[in-house]
Amino acid sequence: QVQLQESGPGLVKPSETLSLTCTVSAGSISAFHWSWVRQPPGKGLEWIGYIYDSGTTNYNPSLRSRVTISIDTSKNQFSLKLRSLTAADTALYYCARADSLGPDYETTGYSGGAFDIWGQGTMVTVSS
Amino acid sequence: DIQMTQSPSSLSASVGDRVTITCRASQFIGTYLNWYQQKPGRAPKLLIYGASTLQSGVPSRFSGSGSGTDFTLTISSLQPEDFATYYCQQSYSSPLTFGQGTKVEVK
Numbered sequence: 001q002v003q004l005q006e007s008g009p010g011l012v013k014p015s016e017t018l019s020l021t022c023t024v025s026a027g028s029i030s031a032f033h034w035s036w037v038r039q040p041p042g043k044g045l046e047w048i049g050y051i052y053d054s055g056t057t058n059y060n061p062s063l064r065s066r067v068t069i070s071i072d073t074s075k076n077q078f079s080l081k082l083r084s085l086t087a088a089d090t091a092l093y094y095c096a097r098a099d100s101l102g103p104d105y106e107t108t109g110y111s112g113g114a115f116d117i118w119g120q121g122t123m124v125t126v127s128s
Numbered sequence: 129d130i131q132m133t134q135s136p137s138s139l140s141a142s143v144g145d146r147v148t149i150t151c152r153a154s155q156f157i158g159t160y161l162n163w164y165q166q167k168p169g170r171a172p173k174l175l176i177y178g179a180s181t182l183q184s185g186v187p188s189r190f191s192g193s194g195s196g197t198d199f200t201l202t203i204s205s206l207q208p209e210d211f212a213t214y215y216c217q218q219s220y221s222s223p224l225t226f227g228q229g230t231k232v233e234v235k
Contacts, residue, residue: 035224045172045215047224060223061129094171102219103160109222114162114177121171 002027004095004119011125018082018126022095022119029053029071033098033112034078036069038091039121046091050098050112051078058109085126095119130154130218134227140235147203149230151216156196160220163192163201166229167212175214176201206232 008020022034035050049059051069059067063082071078082089096119098112105111131154141147151161159179164172174183176192179199189204203210211234216227 044228045217045226047226058222062223098219103158103221108220110219110224112219114174114183114217114219115164115172116174116177116183118171118173 002097002117004097004117006093006095006119006122008093008122008124010123011127012085013128014085014087014126016085018080018085018089018124020080020093020095020122020124022078022080024076024078024097029073029076029078031100033100033102034069034071035096035098035115036080037094037096037115037118039094040088040091048080048082052100087126090124090126092121092123094121129223130157130221130225132216132218132225132227134214134216134230136230137228138231138233140233141206142235143206143208145206145235147206147210147232149201149214149216149232151194151199151201151227153197153199153218153220157218157220159195160218161192161194161199162217162219163190164215164217165210165212166215172215177219203232 003025005023030053033050036048051057066083068081096115097117102112133152161179163176166172180192191202213229213231
């Protein structure tokens with residue numbers, strides 16, 4: 001059973017950079033899309049972006065200028081960097097897997113499917 | 129961006145009730161519509177993908193329907209463990225977007 005586990009600091013100062021890592025266990029990181037999704041306290045879900053095992057990335061335009069997602073297939077890990085943090089970035093951050101059975105990327109900008117496996121989430125608070 | 133609108137935002141129901149949640153997309157998404165259940169303090173759990181396909185291990189009292197822009201999640205007979213928040217999500221185009229959620233509470 002594939003499992004995902006997020007790791008990273010729980011408290012980050014405003015204007016600094018958040019770095020989170022998701023470790024994939026009991027399965028391969030290949031041939032799937034790997035996403036980050038966040039959820040502010042008491043609010044809904046927001047997709048941040050994904051990376052494919054080839055290194056291809058796709059980011060939410062609302063965060064694109066501040067986000068970088070990278071992958072290390074040798075370690076079965078992928079990572080999130082979010083720069084210039086503000087209090088609005090305080091949220092529970094999840095990593096999630098989607099299969100590759102999606103629409104045509106050329107016409108929709110996305111080729112993955114649903115998020116079938118999620119990490120437990122890690123709470124990040126932005127505060128001085 | 130494709131906006132996903134769920135209704136209602138919350139509902140009160142009793143064990144054994146039939147519950148229906150709707151989700152509307154702001155533009156065509158085919159059947160690239162997924163439903164998740166989230167309980168407090170837990171990660172979302174995939175219930176239905178492709179608008180109507182039940183994820184492995186999900187009880188058959190959950191069902192989904194629809195295509196194009198209008199979709200429905202139905203719980204045929206609500207069980208105690210079904211009180212939770214439900215989200216729809218489109219996986220048709222980037223950026224991927226979620227509905228605002230529907231909280232199913234005890235009546």
